[in-house]
Amino acid sequence: MGVVLRTKRLELVLLDPETARGLAAGRPDGRPWADGYPLGSSLLRAELTAAAAAADRPLGEFGCYQVVRRSDGQVIGDVGFMGPPDETGAVSLLCAFAHPARGQGYATEALGALLEWASGQEGLTCVLADTTRSNHIARRLLERVGFRSVGGDGELRYYML
Numbered sequence: 001m002g003v004v005l006r007t008k009r010l011e012l013v014l015l016d017p018e019t020a021r022g023l024a025a026g027r028p029d030g031r032p033w034a035d036g037y038p039l040g041s042s043l044l045r046a047e048l049t050a051a052a053a054a055a056d057r058p059l060g061e062f063g064c065y066q067v068v069r070r071s072d073g074q075v076i077g078d079v080g081f082m083g084p085p086d087e088t089g090a091v092s093l094l095c096a097f098a099h100p101a102r103g104q105g106y107a108t109e110a111l112g113a114l115l116e117w118a119s120g121q122e123g124l125t126c127v128l129a130d131t132t133r134s135n136h137i138a139r140r141l142l143e144r145v146g147f148r149s150v151g152g153d154g155e156l157r158y159y160m161l
Contacts, residue, residue, distance in 0.1 A: 003061055007113045010106060012065035012079065017053035020046040020064075031066070034074040036098035042078050045094060052083065059083045061121075062091055067110045069101070076101035079110045081118075081127075089125030091118070095141070102137075111145045115161065127161040 003014035019029045023038055023046040038046070045064040052059050064080035077097030085091050097107055118124055129147055131138035132155050139157060143149075147159035 003065075005065065005113045005117055007109050009070055010110055010113070011068040011070060012110055012113060013068055014061060015046065015049050015064040015066055015078070015080075017050050017058065019066075020049035020053075024050060028075075031068060032072075032074045034069070034076045034098045035100050037075050037077065039077075039096045039098065041094070041096045045078060045080070048082070064094065065110075065114065067097070067106065069106070076106060077110070079107075079114050085121075085124050089123055090128055091124060091126075093127050093129040095129075095138075107141050108144055111141070115145060129159040129161075130156050131159070133157050 002016050005012040015023070022029055024043055049059055049063050052063075059081075062081040062084040064078050066075045067077040067079060068074065069076050077095070079093075079095045082092040082094060093111075095107060095111060115127065118127060127147075129142055131142065133152065134155065139149075142159045145161075147161045150158050150160045152158060
């Protein structure tokens, strides 16, 4: 079994290349999917994970984690990063949850665990995120877990932790 981060209600399971290939092809890996999962962004992240591994540049622990609800074992979303820290020590955050799992604090719980883990990683200087100006829920989530707004560009808002 790969890397797993645990919270009171969730398990964050690192998406390995083999599971990523199955996810991109629409095949569950034995865990049931919540209604609405995978999201389009989940499929893109799965393809990124598989492609990075195929190019001998695996994302490692700074990849994508599937969020599994412990009460029923369903994959309800994903959180993680778009790869290891860059030359400045920055990583980009990702987060998406199936609609039925929203509004129950799962995203806050998952991001809190992920960011706590990240804070102990050598070479990491900051975490970056972005969302649209109109996505008030995502903006509040980012602020709730400690991000601060650092500007915008048209419809996009940029955040840093």
